[in-house]
Amino acid sequence: MTRLRWCLLAIATLLASVLAVPPASAAQDPAPILDPIPDDPAPSGLGLVLQEVARLPKSEPSAPPTDPRLVRWNRINHVGELPDGSGRLYVPDLNGKLYFLDKKTRTPSVYLDVKATFDPDFFSAAGLGQGFGFVAFHPDFKRNGKFYTAHVEAGNALTTKTPDLTPQPKTGFHGVIDEWTATDPKAGTFSGTHREILRIGFSGRIHNVQQIDFNPNARRGDADYGKLYLAVGDGGNGNVGDNGGDPQNLAVPQGKILRIDPSGTNSANGKYGIPADNPFAGQAGKVGEIYAYGMRDPHRFSWDTGGSHRMFLAHIGEHEIESIHQIDAGSNLGWSEREGAFTFRKDDRCHLYPLPADDAKYGYDYPVAAYDHDPPANWDCASDTGHAISGGYVYRGKLPALRGKYLFTDIVDGRLFYTNEREMKQDPTGQKRAQIYQLAAYDTAGNPVTMKQLAGDNRVDLRYGSDAKGELYLLAKANGKIWKIVGTKQYAGCKPGPKRVSHVAAAKNWAPVTPSKWRFPGREVILAEEGVQRPGPRRPFEYAVLKSGPVFASARIDAEVRLDTPVEISNRDVIIVFGYRDDTHFYYAHLSSDNTIYPHNGIFVVNGADRLRIDQQWNANRSHGAPPAITDEKWHGVRVTHCAGTGEIAVYVDGGARPVMTALDTTFGSGRVGFGSFDNIGRLRDLTVRGTPAE
Incomplete structure (x- = not known):
């Protein structure tokens, strides 16, 4: 009897201890990460000498905006050089016009009015990237006169026109890609024809089609020659609601980089081609146009024109992470399961979390460089922190101090950064990233300045552009100006004296x-x-x-x-x-x-x-x-x-x-x-x- 009582007591004690242990999920529930990237960008001791080269005309959105962030001098968002040897630069303005800059004087003139062409459906009145988003000139533009534009439509377009790929529920905007053919590629004003080749439906007014471009490293006869890349955002809410999971869903185009052949016809609408070497081409239930996926706001991408010839993407985050990724065929950046190299949880709109122990099985491609927002302690996590990344090029121009550096910027506050291309290596654990360095800026007289001072505003709206020789430019929506990087200067580099x-x-x-x-x-x-x-x-x-x-x-x-x-x-x-x-x-x-x-x-x-x-x-x-x-x-x-x-x-x-x-x-x-x-x-x-x- 004594032995039985002892056994029952032992069993009861064991059961009590087992029941007292919380479920495994609760016991292992990780705490949020309050400072995801503790290391700040380091001082580089190097500055960019900036020369003002142009100021573009003032412009207005398609209707009076309610968002003060759209009230800018204009909304220029890129500068590039026509691939025809003319030396002319081109500048798109989100509010609707495409400008050419004279080779010698850099005087702007209107080449094409995209807004007027598509009115009254053209839309740039809400959303930071809406309007005439981008332009890409075919590498053989000098002979074929072809170039491509991305713009946004709303209004009657939503009922009279149909997206080509699966639209998001409650579609409120269309991202439209058009092909234009100039009768005379040498002309200073467009005359010719255009045709629509692709239309994508988005529910939100942000994260529409961002950059479109051609790989500058591809030569005639290469598989990538003439293939058009499109950075397609998640529509602004690709992490929750009706569109939750779109960036990970290979059956829809949102939250992806697409790759198409404008000269082909094997797409569903017959207006462009799907390259056979795309990673998902011909696979049932998957959008064959997809080149890479798992993205929130794939803002700007570029290829290194020397060195590794790798493709890099500057990706704008949700909570805290601004990141740079190497993009290969089939890359998955992880959004909205991941933000940078951290777990994103849909039930917590304010924090990021550690990666799970079994993270390797997902095969996400984590940033090669990143920085975080470091918001103040009283920050309302539903509001804008005032930080967003914009790439960015690996510099291969004539300035020795910049060669091999990937230069990029923070759109909002105008900080100038770089990483070393050779240090930008992929790490499957997400733990190793290239060091980010902050650059100073100088005017041509050698005076230290900030981009906020040059733009005349605390919100700079800053972006990079490049010419055919790989020399870089900066442009700001705040005052519509463009500066060329014409030299470098050591910080506090004054001669010490005699x-x-x-x-x-x-x-x-x-x-x-x-x-x-x-x-x-x-x-x-x-x-x-x-x-x-x-x-x-x-x-x-x-x-x-x-x-x-x-x-x-x-x-x-x-x-x-x-x-x-x-x-x-x-x-x-x-x-x-x-x-x-x-x-x-x-x-x-x-x-x-x-x-x-x-x-x-x-x-x-x-x-x-x-x-x-x-x-x-x-x-x-x-x-x-x-x-x-x-x-x-x-x-x-x-x-x-x-x-x-x-x-x-x-x-x-x-x-x-x-x-x-x-x-x-x-x-x-x-x-x-x-x-x-x-x-x-x-x-x-x-x-x-x-x-x-x-x-």
């Missing part, structure tokens, strides 16, 4: 805040005791100013520094002072093992008030700056450059080719140099200052 000061480790050359805390044994300048906070504005507690030599305007400071505070202690730092006027007016570069709080690991100005952070690497929404500059107790080489004329500041560590921190500030145009810390100990040696003495 004066040099070195071999100054002796005590007589320094003026410390607290002399008793310092040691000058010969080669080194040593802060031997930690400083304490002093009255006045918040600033470094203890430093010594170099008295030897002149007051410098532009200067380059080279030295080796060491943090003697043990690594077990947090908040370790040393500082390099420059532009020093007095105890409450100077700059300093803060080199720290911590980059997660505002006062650490950055560039600061003290101007009669608490130190103010001025470096361009501080991410206030995520509370982190540049990667920690010093994390051990070893010697490290440091270089600080300060260009007094422009206000550019750059900080390099250990001989790096790129700065770890940059800033732009003109508060102080001259001053002395120094070394110190807040409340740590450290030392400096081999100090050399080169620069221009202040007048």
